[in-house]
Amino acid sequence: MSGEDRRKQIVETAIDVILQKGLAQAATRDVTRALGVGSGLLHHYFPSWAELRAEAVRLAATREIEAVKALVEGVPACEALERVADWMVDDEDMQHWRLWLNALDEAHRDDLLAEVMNAALLDWHRMIAGLLVRLGEERGATTSNADDAAWRVTALMDGLASAMLVKGSAMTARTARVLLKQQLRLDCGRQV
Amino acid sequence: MSGEDRRKQIVETAIDVILQKGLAQAATRDVTRALGVGSGLLHHYFPSWAELRAEAVRLAATREIEAVKALVEGVPACEALERVADWMVDDEDMQHWRLWLNALDEAHRDDLLAEVMNAALLDWHRMIAGLLVRLGEERGATTSNADDAAWRVTALMDGLASAMLVKGSAMTARTARVLLKQQLRLDCGRQV
C-alpha cells in the first residue's frame, strides 16, 4: 500500500477509534488493532501518538464544520440559524460533541491540540458571525456587534453540550435546543 | 493520627494535587508522596482512587460555590451579578476553572464524578437563578423565565472558560468578562 493512502487510512481509523472510545482512552494499539497492522507502521507515518491524534481531531473538526456550512448555504439566515440549533442536538449519541469537548479539555495539556482547537474555534465563530451579519442584512436592521454575539452563541453551545453530556444530567437535548434558540432570539432583535 | 483527621487530610492533599496537576494527570502516588505516607494508607481510607478523586472534586466545587454565595450575600442583585462576572476571571492561573472543566469532561467516563458534577451544576444554576429573580424583584419588572436565563448564563460561563483555557486562545479573560456582562444585560431587560 502506498504511503499517502496508508497515512490517510490511519487517520481515518484514528478518528473512528477516538469517536468510539473518547480522546483520553484511545490508544495507539486500538488503531493498529483495528487496522490489523503492526505498531511500528503507525510510528512510521506518525512519529508520535500526539501528532496522529492532533491530525485526527483536526480532520474531524474540519469535516464537522464543513458539514454545517453545507447545511446552511443558500438558506435564509433565519432558517440557517434554526438548522444550526437543530444540528446541535441531532447527533444521537453525541459522539461528535464528545470528541469536541474532549479535545477542548485535552488542549490544556497538549500544545498540538491547542493549535488545532484554536483554529476550529475561530472557524466556528467566523461562521456564526457570518450568519448573524446575513440575518441583519436580510432584515435591514443591523445586528449590533455580530462578533460578540457570535462568541456568546459559540460559547453557549459548548457550555450546553458540556452539561448535556454528563451522565444523568438535568440538561436534556430538548432543553438545550430551546435555550439556544432563545439566545438567538435575544441576539437578533427578538425575532429569529 | 486519628482516622477522621487522616481522611480529611488526604482529601485536602488530593485537592491540592488535582489543582496543580489537573484531574487527568493526578495520581494516587502524587497524593501519598505529598503526604509522605505509604500507598496502602490511602487505600485504607479510600477503596479506590475514583472515590477519593470524586470526593475531592465535590469538596472543591462546594467550597467554590460557597465562596461565590458569600461574595454575593446581602449585595444588591445588580452588583452581585457584576461581582460574579468579575469573579469568573479573578483566578490568576484559572486553576479552579481548570478543575471544573476537567471534572465536567471526566464525568463522561466516571459515574461518581457525574453525580458530583450534576449536583454542582444544579447548585450553580439555583444560585444564578436566585440572583436573576432578586434582580427582577428589586426593579419591579419581572425577569421572564429566570430559570432559562440562568441556564444560559451558566452554560455561557462554562463555554467561555473552555475557550479561555486553550493555550494561545483568542478568548482572553477580559473579553470573556465583557461577553458575560453583555449576556446579563440581555437577560435582564438591558440594564444590569
Added chain:
DNA sequence: CGTTCAATTGAACAAGTGCTCAATTCGGTT
C-alpha cells in the same frame, strides 16, 4: 507487662501506555 487492634508500611503485581529497532517482505528498477 501483655494484649489488642487500628493505623501504617512499602515491596510487589498486573495491566496498560508510547515507542524502538533489528529483521523481514515485496513491488519496482536496472
Added chain:
DNA sequence: AACCGAATTGAGCACTTGTTCAATTGAACG
C-alpha cells in the same frame, strides 16, 4: 536475475498506573 529502498512486522523496553497484602508499628487498656 539481482538489487534497492520503502513498507511492514512484532517482540521487547521503559515507564506509569491503581491496587494488594503480609508484616510492622504504636497507643490504649486491663
